[in-house]
Amino acid sequence: MEIIPSPTKIPLTNPTLVTCISVAPDGRDFFVGQAADGQHPALSRWSLPEFSQMQVPQLSRLSAQQDTCHVLTRGKNGLLGVTGISTQRLTLIDLTDDSQSEPVNENVVWANIAEPFLATSGTSTQIQHLESQNIVWRQEPPASRKTSHASLVPIIAFHPNRQEFAVGGSGESSILLISLLDKSPAGVLPEAPERLRWLSFSPKGKYIVAIDAYAKSTVVWETRTRNLHRPEIFGRKADDYWSVAFHPDGEHFAMGMLSGYINLFRLSDGQRISSQRQHIGRVQALAFSLDGSVLLSGGDDGQALAWAVA
Structure with a gap:
């Protein structure tokens, strides 16, 4: 598997930096x-x-004069979640009828839709049920937001089986695993970054990966053993990374660097198997197509690129 050179440039009309890319669950x-x-x-x-460009619902929270998109999260039932850096509010859009709602009545900096749950972090870090809107878990006490950047908040990642979740970035050097069934502790992942930019399980739940908020480390754990995976390759040895996307096979991932490079790794042995550079500045966002044949990237340079993967 490798990233093929000479990507296709998405014809964006907005010349500003690309902050997020999110692929629909149906691809x-x-x-x-x-x-x-x-x-x-x-x-x-x-x-x-x-x-080809498609129609987008009009968002008052992300008007042409107002804000920068900070988070895009997609649900399987046509839901799109959007947050802005300045307004710090979550808007849920039902793409089947373009209806919009704000299910969280407080500041939201980060969000993740994983039906039937919605995880958010900002004023509070919590999980609520999408249909009933009941809070099923809340971090107590709330994590301190006294960091060098107001957007640094705890992040929640759901295991693909929806039986547990991980939460980190609260200012402690560990990530907690918590059961979704009874909300009891299920484990601890050691040597984690204290503040996070990214946290996610691999598609099959075999691995979990965290990126330090200041690009100082990219840490990988094996979920079965809770141990660090390939610490001689990842961890603090994998610094200067800013974005990550898992390949659908769950055994490879792409990582975007501050320098504009995109590296493709095989997770089993930590081998870097491909490296390409087209962006100038940080690679802000990465996402694979549903079949894994295309890698989408976006960066500080205002480019969105589509790379063939073979």
């Missing part, structure tokens, strides 16, 4: 999040695999 389209520049909105939507 038919993807959203690109950017900074609004006064003339262009912060969201655009593109079809796969044609890369």
